[in-house]
Amino acid sequence: MGAGYPQCLAMVRGFAKAVAANRDYLTDLDAKIGDADHGINMDRGMTAVLPKVAALTDEDISGLFRTVAMTLISTVGGASGPLYGTVFLQLSTSLKGEVDVGPSEWAAAVTAAVEAVQSRGKAQPGDKTMVDALLPAAAALRQHSEQGSSLAEALAAATKAAHDGMEATIPLVARKGRASYLGERSAGHQDPGATSSWLLMQAAEEALAKGN
Amino acid sequence: MGAGYPQCLAMVRGFAKAVAANRDYLTDLDAKIGDADHGINMDRGMTAVLPKVAALTDEDISGLFRTVAMTLISTVGGASGPLYGTVFLQLSTSLKGEVDVGPSEWAAAVTAAVEAVQSRGKAQPGDKTMVDALLPAAAALRQHSEQGSSLAEALAAATKAAHDGMEATIPLVARKGRASYLGERSAGHQDPGATSSWLLMQAAEEALAKGN
């Protein structure tokens, strides 16, 4: 048994909570190599998401993620608004009609989401962006789904992979986004977007695993 | 025997030196109750005076003080420019044709100078201005000249009176000049213009007394 609508809703709420709790942390990371707003941006967006998803009546996973996407796109701005909007829009598309999200559906959806982010933002792995957390997470999900792991195992591996990917951004020189303007000076700092992407994977783990 | 041209020139130079040495002190006093420029203003003026008086060829005391006056008027600006200009212009007028300045000449000249300052600036004693240093100095000079004191004695008394007058400005509430805008908040601070006037009296004592 995979995750249903309540678990997906809990994941969205959990991500909002994690972003709020880490608002200053994400902003401080962005101050180092960006413009000191990533936590503020994400928190504004996820705070706007909460009443929107609370108002949803039909328990449709795809519709839920579409609402998150549209709300992020119209409230976040910056680079992360369209990019996280793209993540959730792709989750919505991939999970159309889905009521029970198992390891393989989630692996496929996250894989498609990170591909959509790459096609929009043109970031390659190693460019020091959210892609560096999302790509390894998607790979871990695919691997565990192929191995036949449980959803809980797959989600835990994805969080760990996102975390490692996030930490691996520290030595990188940014080649996309605002941090790329810094050139060599961007090395030595953790990417804020990769950090929020890790929080997203963690929220997925905590909420979706409960569906098992 | 009173003071001659060399002593008057030395007094001007001594005043320039004292102002330069006390530039920051006078400016700090002005920062407290004014606009933080009195030392800068006076130093700019007296620095401009030095080459002007060095270039004078005929040893005329009145001409010397007139040159000081015109230079201060055209370089100092602010309240102190016209007021110190007035002081030296009146010294020049009072000492017209004078070659040997004794106690009575100096007493009369300083008295006329402070009267001219009052007529230009409308300050009464106790208004917390340079008048509070100059008026007692003039009174001391007159008293000693009437008593028949030596020039040295008269000048020393004038410096002392100016110093007491200067210190007496501390508790006063300013009623003229920029400090008056402060109202009660001007009390507790020494007036910068009274302080530079004390320096002037001190420069006179040190230089003119040598003429005896």
Add this chain to the structure above:
Amino acid sequence: MKKLINRAEDVVREELEGFAAAHSDRVKVSLDPYYVMRADAPVHGKVAVVSGGGSGHEPMHGGFVGMGMLDAACPGEVFTSPTPDQILAATKAVSGGAGVLHIVKNYTGDILNFEMAADLAKEDGIQVEAVVTNDDVAVQDSLYTAGRRGVGITVLAEKICGAAAEAGRPLAEVAELCRKVNSNGRSMGMALTSCTVPAAGKPTFELAEDEMEIGIGIHGEPGRERRKLATADEIVELLATTVVDDLPYRSGDKVLAFVNGMGGTPLIELYVAYRALDRFLKGRGITIERNLVGPYITSLEMAGMSITLLKLDDEMVRLWDAPVNTPGLRWGV
């Protein structure tokens, strides 16, 4: 001290040289002595309007020289009134035979230096009238003090009187108009941070992170009182109440509302303040007919703002709207 300058003693001269280089289409700059004048001065048969004061308040006054506003401006050293020879030279240079109006802010130094210059100009046969602006309600006005300071109203008086002079009005009328503008204007300012006089090298005063100075002057002179930091709405209410109650401005009055930045405050904050002022005045039944928002009479890099209100009549509105072409204010041409 962090400033984009070279040597402190060269700031005024270098600023004037930069200003001259940037605006030679509209102004001429004399460096000895310092003054700025209209490129087409003297305008024969026109009253010339001359102002001046310490530097550090840019764009005032040099930035207001040009068609429809000032004929000349005399910049002193930073925060130090100009000297009589500057004012005399400027007065002579722009005198077009119809007399010269001196607009003088009420500071002892400005008054004394302009007085001396006017005396000398009169000796040279130039008719001079001086009008003193004194709109700052932060300062108690009293017979026994130097009175109120001249601040924001000076900008408005220069615009309105400049337009009147441009329209060919005689000296007595332009001077009378200047007195009318001044007596219908009131201002009050505040500071979040101090300014630093370049030659002094350190801040004129110290304010804690949670303090502000209410009733600040434009030279970093201490204000009426030091207070705990408040919101923009509270600050505007405090300043505007004092200003409105002083004249007083009454329900039904039409005003020009001028929200001025002190030099270090960005426009975004001035509009937040303007919003508060707009609401405040609506609440009092006072109509904003015209407005001006921006840094026009500054205090070096001080952060803070001031509010000036001018009660308008139709003539003032017409003259305010008249064309003006200066580096600091321009419209209609």
Add this chain to the structure above:
Amino acid sequence: MKKLINRAEDVVREELEGFAAAHSDRVKVSLDPYYVMRADAPVHGKVAVVSGGGSGHEPMHGGFVGMGMLDAACPGEVFTSPTPDQILAATKAVSGGAGVLHIVKNYTGDILNFEMAADLAKEDGIQVEAVVTNDDVAVQDSLYTAGRRGVGITVLAEKICGAAAEAGRPLAEVAELCRKVNSNGRSMGMALTSCTVPAAGKPTFELAEDEMEIGIGIHGEPGRERRKLATADEIVELLATTVVDDLPYRSGDKVLAFVNGMGGTPLIELYVAYRALDRFLKGRGITIERNLVGPYITSLEMAGMSITLLKLDDEMVRLWDAPVNTPGLRWGV
């Protein structure tokens, strides 16, 4: 944090409300979603010019809305690009049937949001062309990065393209002109102090009393390098050399020289810098045909400046001189 604001989260809305109250003669402001447009928009048959970006750079962009410049501007949150729905709503509101030009500064967020909006507008049958400005030579341009940032040239492009649109030129020409302006423009900036994003509540970076940041962005992004404080002449020489050598600008070239204040730097310092730039360019045989000195693309209360040069041809000069009537730039009308 010392600012004239109420709550940090209300700054943009309140600024827009103040702006609307102050300039209702020339602009209309939508608060949901946020955008500023010309009071007379849509102008039928005219190409509409739309820009936008994070707030905190005032007067850019909202202050440049009006006859002869922008038809609409979309302000995001402070330093955060606007969202597609704002841009779409503004684009629709000002579309006069002749197409819409989006002028977009080169930041990932701006590009992505404007792209999404353009896609949606095209679905609605509106012809949209987007031109990206990227004039900041502080940043290495490379195929493998986000490229150079868009800064000061954006202001000049908005003026020149706004004039071309006003003159009735078709979308393709106005867009081509915008690309030409951008490719003939180069900029570089520096900061003496940091700015503080209201919602962050503390300075974005820390600079010691004797340090400056060279190559700063307009969002407080760290620059190319941190250096010991230098004189205005040295700073201008450093910035101008990098700018001039990049295009390069050559002896005989005619330029528009734009000395921009970052928000906390007073005009007196900008003129000291302009003087240095004027001398520097003379030394290189480059003629300043037009200039702009003041805070036009700011970074909240940051102290600092930037230099932008635009190599001019006769067409650009004519369009620069054409009448413009916006709260932030006005002449000829």
